[in-house]
Amino acid sequence: MPRSLPETDVVIVGMGAAGGVAALPLTNAGLKVVGLEAGGWLNPRDFAPDELRNNDRNWPQTIQKAASEAPTVRANPSETAVQGGHPMMNAVGGTSMHYWAQSWRLNPWDFKVVSSTLARYGRGRIPEDSTVEDWPISYEDLEPFYDKVEYTVGVSGRAGNVQGVINSAGNIFEGQRRREYPMQPLRSSPFTDLMSSAAAKMDWHPFQGPAAITTEVYDGRPPCQYHGFCNKGGCHIQAKSSTAFSTIPKAIDTGNLDIVTFARVTEIRTDVSGKVTGVEYLKGNEIFFQPAQVVLIASYAYENVRLLLLSKSSAFPNGLANNSDQVGKHYMSHHQGSPVAALFPEDLHNWYGLPAQGVALDDWADDNFDHSGLEFIGGANLWVHTDRKPIGAAKMDTFGEAPSWGKDWKAFIARNADRSNTSYIQKTTLPYLNNYLDLDPSVKDSIGLPVTRITARYRENELRIADFAQDKMEEWYRAAGATHVLRFGLGNAMGATTHAYGGTRMGDSPDTNVADRWGFCHEAPNLGILGASLMGTSGSRNPTLTVQALAWRTAEHLVSNWRSRTA
Amino acid sequence: MKNPNKNNPPQPFPADPSRRTLLKGAGLAGAVAVSASSAGVVVATESQSLGNNSAPALEALETLTAAEAEVLEAICDCLIPSDESGPGAKEARAAHYIDRSLASHNRDSRAHYLQSLTALNEQSQKNYGATFENVARDKQVTLIEALQNDQIPGCLPSSRGFFALVRDHTIDGTFCDPYYGGNRDFIGWDMLQYPGIRLSASETDVKQGSALSPNHQSAYDNATYTKMAANTTKGQGGSRNA
Numbered sequence: 001m002p003r004s005l006p007e008t009d010v011v012i013v014g015m016g017a018a019g020g021v022a023a024l025p026l027t028n029a030g031l032k033v034v035g036l037e038a039g040g041w042l043n044p045r046d047f048a049p050d051e052l053r054n055n056d057r058n059w060p061q062t063i064q065k066a067a068s069e070a071p072t073v074r075a076n077p078s079e080t081a082v083q084g085g086h087p088m089m090n091a092v093g094g095t096s097m098h099y100w101a102q103s104w105r106l107n108p109w110d111f112k113v114v115s116s117t118l119a120r121y122g123r124g125r126i127p128e129d130s131t132v133e134d135w136p137i138s139y140e141d142l143e144p145f146y147d148k149v150e151y152t153v154g155v156s157g158r159a160g161n162v163q164g165v166i167n168s169a170g171n172i173f174e175g176q177r178r179r180e181y182p183m184q185p186l187r188s189s190p191f192t193d194l195m196s197s198a199a200a201k202m203d204w205h206p207f208q209g210p211a212a213i214t215t216e217v218y219d220g221r222p223p224c225q226y227h228g229f230c231n232k233g234g235c236h237i238q239a240k241s242s243t244a245f246s247t248i249p250k251a252i253d254t255g256n257l258d259i260v261t262f263a264r265v266t267e268i269r270t271d272v273s274g275k276v277t278g279v280e281y282l283k284g285n286e287i288f289f290q291p292a293q294v295v296l297i298a299s300y301a302y303e304n305v306r307l308l309l310l311s312k313s314s315a316f317p318n319g320l321a322n323n324s325d326q327v328g329k330h331y332m333s334h335h336q337g338s339p340v341a342a343l344f345p346e347d348l349h350n351w352y353g354l355p356a357q358g359v360a361l362d363d364w365a366d367d368n369f370d371h372s373g374l375e376f377i378g379g380a381n382l383w384v385h386t387d388r389k390p391i392g393a394a395k396m397d398t399f400g401e402a403p404s405w406g407k408d409w410k411a412f413i414a415r416n417a418d419r420s421n422t423s424y425i426q427k428t429t430l431p432y433l434n435n436y437l438d439l440d441p442s443v444k445d446s447i448g449l450p451v452t453r454i455t456a457r458y459r460e461n462e463l464r465i466a467d468f469a470q471d472k473m474e475e476w477y478r479a480a481g482a483t484h485v486l487r488f489g490l491g492n493a494m495g496a497t498t499h500a501y502g503g504t505r506m507g508d509s510p511d512t513n514v515a516d517r518w519g520f521c522h523e524a525p526n527l528g529i530l531g532a533s534l535m536g537t538s539g540s541r542n543p544t545l546t547v548q549a550l551a552w553r554t555a556e557h558l559v560s561n562w563r564s565r566t567a
Numbered sequence: 568m569k570n571p572n573k574n575n576p577p578q579p580f581p582a583d584p585s586r587r588t589l590l591k592g593a594g595l596a597g598a599v600a601v602s603a604s605s606a607g608v609v610v611a612t613e614s615q616s617l618g619n620n621s622a623p624a625l626e627a628l629e630t631l632t633a634a635e636a637e638v639l640e641a642i643c644d645c646l647i648p649s650d651e652s653g654p655g656a657k658e659a660r661a662a663h664y665i666d667r668s669l670a671s672h673n674r675d676s677r678a679h680y681l682q683s684l685t686a687l688n689e690q691s692q693k694n695y696g697a698t699f700e701n702v703a704r705d706k707q708v709t710l711i712e713a714l715q716n717d718q719i720p721g722c723l724p725s726s727r728g729f730f731a732l733v734r735d736h737t738i739d740g741t742f743c744d745p746y747y748g749g750n751r752d753f754i755g756w757d758m759l760q761y762p763g764i765r766l767s768a769s770e771t772d773v774k775q776g777s778a779l780s781p782n783h784q785s786a787y788d789n790a791t792y793t794k795m796a797a798n799t800t801k802g803q804g805g806s807r808n809a
């Protein structure tokens with residue numbers, strides 16, 4: 001029998017990027033919140049600038065619970081899924097500890113893919129087997145929450161559209177925002193200057209990307225020192241605005257947040273009427289039951305879905321909030337692959353750069369260009385950044401100019417260590433029938449529970465975007481003086497990803513969506529969901545700021561609708 | 568301005584932190600030469616006395632047998648050879664790194680090394696009548712080409728698969744933080760003109776890039792990462808934290 005604990009107002013499962021944000025508006029409003037977190041606290045000693053440990057050995061994730069529950073992957077329903085890796089962190093702050101910290105808003109188009117496409121190009125342009133819907137909310141609905149998160153967490157950048165006033169130093173394609181970013185963007189570098197001027201010469205619109213990284217003393221935290229070990233590394237001076245350094249300490253200060261570390265939630269409980277009553281968790285060898293009036297799950301897409309499917313009861317025989325068979329559906333792994341790499345004739349000066357210090361192009365993203373003559377909808381954000389480290393440099397492709405070992409190889413890498421660059425291209429990805437998450441029938445985690453199974457592959461729309469985006473990227477690199485350009489494969493199976501979307505989609509219709517427009521389950525009104533599992537489209541840029549804006553919005557909704565949500 | 572090290576072998580520089588500590592602790596004759604004021608900075612006298620050419624001290628074999636280690640040394644030397652441009656994987660002690668890693672992070676690869684090094688040796692015996700490390704360089708190169716082209720029988724996971732593995736680990740051992748037992752004397756980082764880890768990099772540092780003079784520091788020369796740093800996470804607010 002689990003040990004029953006005193007009831008609390010709200011339980012949040014997972015104190016990561018999403019849960020760590022939601023805790024603040026809730027505790028500010030006086031609600032008592034228990035944060036159950038599978039990992040522990042990290043401190044600066046954990047954040048060594050050590051490429052081997054962070055990037056080759058994936059230290060932040062190899063010792064984690066997530067590693068034992070890595071999803072299995074297959075492209076098609078007829079195949080047996082194989083277990084891969086799991087990129088996410090278990091710690092207070094979650095993956096916001098070791099993420100790159102690019103901090104994007106979605107484009108207004110991303111919220112209205114169906115209606116905009118119908119209006120501009122006609123029904124035929126939406127892939128037949130896609131299950132895409134318009135979001136139940138618009139960019140304008142989310143804008144106030146984007147703003148709150150940018151200012152509370154601490155995001156640096158340059159606005160391209162403040163209340164309709166366009167600034168070409170920022171992203172001219174972005175949706176209208178109420179005000180400028182709280183901090184200047186990360187500084188430019190010789191390489192970003194080179195790429196920016198090449199793009200500008202082609203009349204494209206380059207800009208420095210937004211980052212949840214300080215560029216001045218912000219909220220008591222020092223500015224970024226550009227040591228450049230953000231990729232899978234935490235920040236020892238807290239310049240990266242992880243929730244562990246921003247919203248979580250503030251929520252703790254209210255006296256209303258109690259974080260339980262190394263608490264692994266295994267089930268969400270419901271009563272006979274289908275009302276959620278609390279969660280069960282394992283800590284050490286003991287099982288606890290934490291009763292709560294409201295449960296918010298914020299354990300990342302794969303675990304959000306798994307927890308629902310594992311929580312079976314008489315009211316929900318197929319898993320919690322799954323009586324319409326929508327849990328796990330509309331899954332998308334963001335198409336982040338198929339990069340382009342380039343070799344330049346001169347050093348690029350990237351030894352001290354970071355993945356969020358770069359130049360973006362949105363000219364070919366979303367619906368920012370005319371697709372009339374094209375066979376796809378959506379597009380790609382093109383991103384080049386300054387991060388360069390020695391092992392990565394030594395493992396670079398030799399662009400057909402040298403063998404892969406021996407004297408000539410050695411000479412090649414010695415000459416070109418700081419002369420190659422690989423772009424990061426994020427592409428609109430749509431949901432489809434037969435791309436879904438469920439429980440694996442045979443693979444179990446370390447405590448014997450089935451892991452999540454991914455069944456998904458990219459379709460024509462994604463592959464055409466990839467091909468198109470590679471053309472543009474190649475053009476951009478060549479314009480900047482690259483002598484060699486390499487294009488990688490377009491992609492097929494969707495492996496486990498750092499940008500997992502869908503599975504508990506948000507929408508007005510309970511027949512096709514798990515969550516309502518506020519992020520609460522249609523079938524279980526006191527169960528809320530935080531994370532990109534709510535999102536019905538991927539957009540062509542990283543999810544976290546959107547995830548955090550949605551989390552803040554869900555939390556505020558709960559505060560002002562406490563009575564009806566807990567009735 | 569270019570890095571003065573670009574075309575020269577790196578200066579002798581005993582940088583293995585474990586060795587420095589040992590020198591200090593044991594009060595060896597050369598220990599006066601170790602600067603205690605600034606971690607990672609070692610004055611010249613010690614460098615001269617110990618020099619790059621003296622056999623690297625204090626390398627235990629943690630997993631490999633002596634015979635296996637000999638073959639591995641020779642493979643590393645072929646993959647990233649020492650030449651007129653400077654020292655290579657052998658001098659950087661990539662084999663030492665690999666031996667250590669097979670006891671820890673890479674322990675799942677232990678069987679691959681055992682089986683494949685033996686297979687390579689047997690092929691060498693068969694073709695040239697001597698073990699791999701005892702045949703001439705051109706023959707070693709031919710054998711590694713065969714390994715890469717999937718032509719050495721008996722390797723694990725396969726001839727080509729073992730080639731990829733040992734290449735990967737040799738690179739790791741040559742270019743990793745010296746803490747792990749490779750990249751000795753910062754040979755790997757100097758080879759790439761990587762000027763080293765800098766906790767703070769100014770715009771001027773960035774502009775200089777590879778022309779900056781290398782600082783030859785391990786991440787673990789910084790106290791932040793080696794001893795319990797002051798806990799800056801506020802309050803750790805929870806009643807049930809471990």
Ligand SMILES: Cc1cc2nc3c(=O)[nH]c(=O)nc-3n(C[C@H](O)[C@H](O)[C@H](O)COP(=O)(O)OP(=O)(O)OC[C@H]3O[C@@H](n4cnc5c(N)ncnc54)[C@H](O)[C@@H]3O)c2cc1C
Pocket residue numbers: 013014015016017018019036037038039087088089090091092093094095096098099100101102103104231232263264265266298299300301303498499530531532542543544545547
């Ligand atoms: C290397 C890397 C780089 C990235 N770069 C970017 C970027 O530049 N920009 C961007 O927008 N996004 C980036 N991402 C993605 C970003 O990290 C995620 O979008 C974001 O962290 C998702 O927030 P989340 O709260 O859903 O999940 P997380 O932040 O992962 O938090 C989930 C938390 O739940 C906990 N948890 C899980 N299961 C349980 C359980 N059963 N019980 C209790 N607790 C549990 C976990 O321990 C974790 O702390 C990156 C990710 C990685 C790995």
